[in-house]
Amino acid sequence: MNENTGHLLPVGAHALSADPRLAAAVREFGSTYGYDYFDDEAVGRNLAEHESSLRRVARGGLVWAGSVATAVGIVWLVWAASGKPDNMVVAVAPPSAVLVLALVSFVLVNVQGRRKIRHPFLEGYRHVLSAALAHGAPVAFVPAWLTGRGGGQLDIAPLPSYAAPVRAPATGAGTAPVAPPPKPAEVEEYERIADHGGWHDEAGWILVVAGAVGVGYAVVKDLPAAYAAVLLVALGIWTWVAGHRLGKRQQKLSGEARRYLVELTRAQAAGAVVDELSPPLRKLLDRPL
Structure with a gap:
């Protein structure tokens, strides 16, 4: 039960089970990636853990170190260049090295974030959401962090394409008690x-x-x-x-x-x-x- 996780799921097991074709697709994704996407409690817990992990990377020590190094490097570089030194290359080399270290920090953060967002559970869940949308199942929302969307509008890991005729899930007794x-x-x-x-x-x-x-x-x-x-x-x-x-x-x-x-x-x-x-x-x- 996702109630135990305290998180609203993008789509629940009842909605995934309403259409037999969608249910079969979800079972196949679960078999491929090794997770039961019909287990709302486990899905909610996994989503919360991966979201927290990504947030820690985005706000971790490497980000702070890179930000401080960038500020120090820029100020140092401007100060060194404005002094009109005899050897400009020697003067700007140390602050330039600091800026390179800052760039390396941000690259490492980006690599870590991309590795985490490509976790097998998240890869499979993106397929599940794509299939749910394609079959017309009600998806409450698609978390921005799940597709790697930051301040811009580009997704690092967008929902994969899924070819399926769009059809509303069958409604009947027991679909949504x-x-x-x-x-x-x-x-x-x-x-x-x-x-x-x-x-x-x-x-x-x-x-x-x-x-x-x-x-x-x-x-x-x-x-x-x-x-x-x-x-x-x-x-x-x-x-x-x-x-x-x-x-x-x-x-x-x-x-x-x-x-x-x-x-x-x-x-x-x-x-x-x-x-x-x-x-x-x-x-x-x-x-x-």
Whole structure:
């Protein structure tokens, strides 16, 4: 049961078993890679362990060492070059060596990450998700880390192609003995406003600074009309307040959304089929508590 792992699965065993063709494909992948992808508890535990392992690589000592070495190397290189030394090659050689070491650190991190993401369990699970999508099974989400997606939009390990006619899983008695919980109104509101905001602080600062400059200009130049710039200060403060209120509302609703995801996880563990999650809920799954 994935309830024991505390993680919502992209697709549960009931959904994988609903279509005989999909079930046969999943059994074949399990035989090929040596894992039982119908065991929700084991799948959830393995996914959590591999995700934690990848996060440790991305935030480990080599990343910190490479970042520090990069900063030191750049500052050292600029300082050495700006001194107009007699022998430029000798002067820039040490900082260049530090930068090379930084590059080596990042290359090692990349190699480690690629090796971990190509683990047999994850390779097989990507095939399972690809087959589930091809057969029309409801996949709640595809974890970004599972395909190696970082800050960009390119996947290091994308889902493999799977040729199968798309057909909705057969529905019948016993397919999903437990219905997923209804989505509360608070969760729907969270989905609506989750991506709003983020610009209030910057806009507020710009307005306040612009207003302050305008008032200062009015004082120096003795231009009463320029005192109208104080309205920009007021608008900037209003923008800050609006952003603060929005942030508080988003934080409160995110708690409701997390509780809803916990309920979905329990329902999935009991056999319910969970439909695809909205982008805000998928982001919330990847966000640490």
